[in-house]
Amino acid sequence: MSRPDILKGRFYNDGASEFLEAELHHIGEALYVVEKGTDQKIHVQLESVADRLGNVPRKIYFTGDSVFECVDNEAVDGFFKSETHFFSRLTKAEGSWKFVILATIATFVCLIGLYRYGLPVVAQVAANATPAAVVQTMDASTRETVDKLLFSESSLSDERKAELRQIFDELVEISGQTNPPMTLNFRDGGRLGANAIALPGGTIILTDQLEALADNDDELAGVLAHEIGHVERKHSLRQLYRALGMAFMIGVIGGDSGQVVEDVVANAALLDTFSYSRAFETESDIHSVEVMMKAGRDPLAFVDLLDKILKARNINPEKDDTGWLSSHPGNKDRRESVKAHIEQIKAAQ
Amino acid sequence: MSVENIQSKVSFETKPFTFTGNAKEYFGIWIVNLLLSIVTLGIYTAWAKVRRLRYFYGNTWLDGHNFEYHAKPVQILIGRIIVVGYLIFTQIMTNFYPIVGLVLILPYFVLLPWVINKALSFNARMTSYRNVRLGFEGTYWRSLGIFILMPFAVSLSGGLIAPIASQMAVNYLGNNTRYGNLKFATDTPLGVLYGNFGTTIVFLLAGFVVLGIAIFGVLAGTSSAIGDLLVSLDPGGASLEVLAQTGIFGLIIALYSVIIFAFIFYKAGVRNIAYNHTLLDGVHRFKSTLSRIRYVWIIFSNFFAVIFTVGLLRPWAAVRTWSYIVSNTAFIQAGEMPVSRNTVDPEGNAATAEYLDIDGIDFGL
Numbered sequence: 001m002s003r004p005d006i007l008k009g010r011f012y013n014d015g016a017s018e019f020l021e022a023e024l025h026h027i028g029e030a031l032y033v034v035e036k037g038t039d040q041k042i043h044v045q046l047e048s049v050a051d052r053l054g055n056v057p058r059k060i061y062f063t064g065d066s067v068f069e070c071v072d073n074e075a076v077d078g079f080f081k082s083e084t085h086f087f088s089r090l091t092k093a094e095g096s097w098k099f100v101i102l103a104t105i106a107t108f109v110c111l112i113g114l115y116r117y118g119l120p121v122v123a124q125v126a127a128n129a130t131p132a133a134v135v136q137t138m139d140a141s142t143r144e145t146v147d148k149l150l151f152s153e154s155s156l157s158d159e160r161k162a163e164l165r166q167i168f169d170e171l172v173e174i175s176g177q178t179n180p181p182m183t184l185n186f187r188d189g190g191r192l193g194a195n196a197i198a199l200p201g202g203t204i205i206l207t208d209q210l211e212a213l214a215d216n217d218d219e220l221a222g223v224l225a226h227e228i229g230h231v232e233r234k235h236s237l238r239q240l241y242r243a244l245g246m247a248f249m250i251g252v253i254g255g256d257s258g259q260v261v262e263d264v265v266a267n268a269a270l271l272d273t274f275s276y277s278r279a280f281e282t283e284s285d286i287h288s289v290e291v292m293m294k295a296g297r298d299p300l301a302f303v304d305l306l307d308k309i310l311k312a313r314n315i316n317p318e319k320d321d322t323g324w325l326s327s328h329p330g331n332k333d334r335r336e337s338v339k340a341h342i343e344q345i346k347a348a349q
Numbered sequence: 350m351s352v353e354n355i356q357s358k359v360s361f362e363t364k365p366f367t368f369t370g371n372a373k374e375y376f377g378i379w380i381v382n383l384l385l386s387i388v389t390l391g392i393y394t395a396w397a398k399v400r401r402l403r404y405f406y407g408n409t410w411l412d413g414h415n416f417e418y419h420a421k422p423v424q425i426l427i428g429r430i431i432v433v434g435y436l437i438f439t440q441i442m443t444n445f446y447p448i449v450g451l452v453l454i455l456p457y458f459v460l461l462p463w464v465i466n467k468a469l470s471f472n473a474r475m476t477s478y479r480n481v482r483l484g485f486e487g488t489y490w491r492s493l494g495i496f497i498l499m500p501f502a503v504s505l506s507g508g509l510i511a512p513i514a515s516q517m518a519v520n521y522l523g524n525n526t527r528y529g530n531l532k533f534a535t536d537t538p539l540g541v542l543y544g545n546f547g548t549t550i551v552f553l554l555a556g557f558v559v560l561g562i563a564i565f566g567v568l569a570g571t572s573s574a575i576g577d578l579l580v581s582l583d584p585g586g587a588s589l590e591v592l593a594q595t596g597i598f599g600l601i602i603a604l605y606s607v608i609i610f611a612f613i614f615y616k617a618g619v620r621n622i623a624y625n626h627t628l629l630d631g632v633h634r635f636k637s638t639l640s641r642i643r644y645v646w647i648i649f650s651n652f653f654a655v656i657f658t659v660g661l662l663r664p665w666a667a668v669r670t671w672s673y674i675v676s677n678t679a680f681i682q683a684g685e686m687p688v689s690r691n692t693v694d695p696e697g698n699a700a701t702a703e704y705l706d707i708d709g710i711d712f713g714l
Binding site: 012014015016017018019050051053054055056057059065066067090093094095099100103104106107110111114141248251252253264 | 369370374375376377378380381383384386387388390391394400403404407408414415417447478479480481529652656660661687688689690691
């Protein structure tokens with residue numbers, strides 16, 4: 001197949017919208033344009049050839065704001081010997097249905113792979129790599145905020161605090177958690193009521209209201225072990241990086257999804273956040289069971305305390321199901337999975 | 350010589366815009382864009398954007414000539430990196446020093462009009478027809494008024510002065526855009542814009558009525574079935590709570606959707622009015638004949654088509670929308686074909702265009 005020496009098309013000169021029907025010729029490396037039906041030669045200097053794309057007419061740019069336009073993409077590639085150019089090959093591939101089907105399958109595989117394996121792995125690696133100093137600074141500012149907005153000073157006695165701290169230190173030692181160092185803090189929970197929270201830097205806060213609701217120390221110990229689990233497994237950080245990763249993925253994929261789809265996808269990402277949150281809660285529950293059994297305490301006790309929290313809010317624990325908008329699994333399900341895990345450990349012993 | 354005589358000598362020729370792209374061809378380009386973007390962790394998105402816009406612009410024709418998009422992928426990539434860097438920086442800063450968030454608000458709004466103008470200039474400059482580029486040169490104060498202050502005013506008025514804001518915006522866009530050395534001029538009549546607004550309100554109310562009927566119908570028709578189903582699934586009845594949660598969530602989404610589609614209806618109307626009152630070089634006109642209902646239907650059905658095919662029908666939807674808009678746009682040439690020459694216009698800035706995530710320079714669609 002011989003290379004074309006002449007391209008037929010239209011020539012726009014000198015940054016103006018007027019055009020001539022013309023031909024593009026070359027002598028060696030030099031290019032010149034000949035107006036159709038005349039002998040007029042206009043010498044031109046090549047600036048660039050547009051990348052091939054579908055059937056879009058190819059534009060060949062010259063210095064001096066002139067352009068030659070040719071609809072025969074194949075001929076242009078032949079003329080400029082650019083068949084092996086990346087986009088010329090890509091365009092041909094995009095026209096082949098076999099290639100397109102392969103590309104579609106590959107895309108799905110990549111997407112699913114990224115979501116199921118890529119994201120969690122990257123989130124874990126990033127969580128591990130985050131310097132302790134950074135995490136502790138984040139903790140400090142969160143503590144300040146909740147202390148200003150939500151919590152007030154605890155009214156527990158110093159003896160009681162010491163008691164609970166001793167239990168806490170025991171649990172931390174069993175967990176093998178040294179970095180970041182963990183501290184147990186006490187607060188009056190205010191509007192939050194009976195609850196316990198764990199900040200990524202190792203700050204754990206137990207509210208007076210939760211202490212009051214518990215009937216025995218095992219119940220509280222189980223909750224503390226659960227919170228220690230959150231810090232040890234770096235749940236907050238992983239959640240944060242996962243959210244960032246999701247946002248990035250959505251940005252890359254949804255880049256051009258059209259008016260309404262983008263909003264929906266962003267909101268759907270929220271549901272993903274909730275489901276991952278539930279998975280983390282279950283991970284912490286399992287951690288609590290393991291630590292409690294090693295400590296010789298009742299691993300199921302803390303679920304009783306969770307039930308009491310619900311009763312205090314006038315919710316029947318028997319009917320507490322896992323909703324897809326919940327950040328925690330329902331108590332019923334938690335009790336089931338904790339029991340199952342206890343059996344598992346007992347069977348392995 | 351009387352004015353009528355001069356005018357009767359000018360011939361008007363309506364030249365429609367046409368689109369020669371198709372879903373099958375675009376699918377190939379689109380899926381490769383997606384795959385390469387994922388595999389390169391987002392870097393290829395700059396090339397993907399250029400290919401996408403070149404495909405749509407390049408397949409849009411007027412009078413035997415097509416349009417072209419000139420941004421270089423590297424320009425877009427650098428722009429995107431700047432935007433991402435800026436967003437990450439502000440996120441981190443406000444995380445550690447929340448006060449930074451407050452402090453930065455004022456400078457942000459002070460800079461935004463400039464950013465908007467730069468982005469509009471960039472997008473215009475990257476578009477050409479017959480070797481001549483479009484250009485946009487805005488002014489800071491008008492941009493501030495139109496894009497920052499007016500939205501506040503519109504919300505304060507409960508939406509009632511929206512047509513005034515629309516008039517200011519499209520007039521500003523049109524009057525400051527050029528095709529080479531030829532200027533556009535847009536002068537939209539407020540009355541017609543209010544007419545569009547009125548029709549939009551009717552559409553909105555109709556939408557709520559339809560939604561109400563649908564909900565009532567669904568509830569009435571299925572309540573007994575749902576009741577039986579729930580009892581059989583869970584005697585405790587807790588599932589009812591989850592169902593109620595879902596139901597309310599669904600209702601909120603439905604209401605929100607009706608409002609969004611009313612907004613789309615409104616914008617299509619504004620687009621028509623803007624084109625129908627735009628002149629090029631003082632004599633040539635434009636025509637836009639979008640059916641607002643049909644346009645809303647297209648967006649609405651596109652959405653479901655894309656969701657139910659896990660995104661695979663997205664290229665088809667994109668072609669469908671663009672094709673509809675293009676085929677309802679025409680140029681009315683008065684007399685001779687206008688000749689235009691490239692002029693020196695502001696280049697604009699790729700990063701600003703990427704930040705605002707606006708692609709084209711259409712009147713807001």
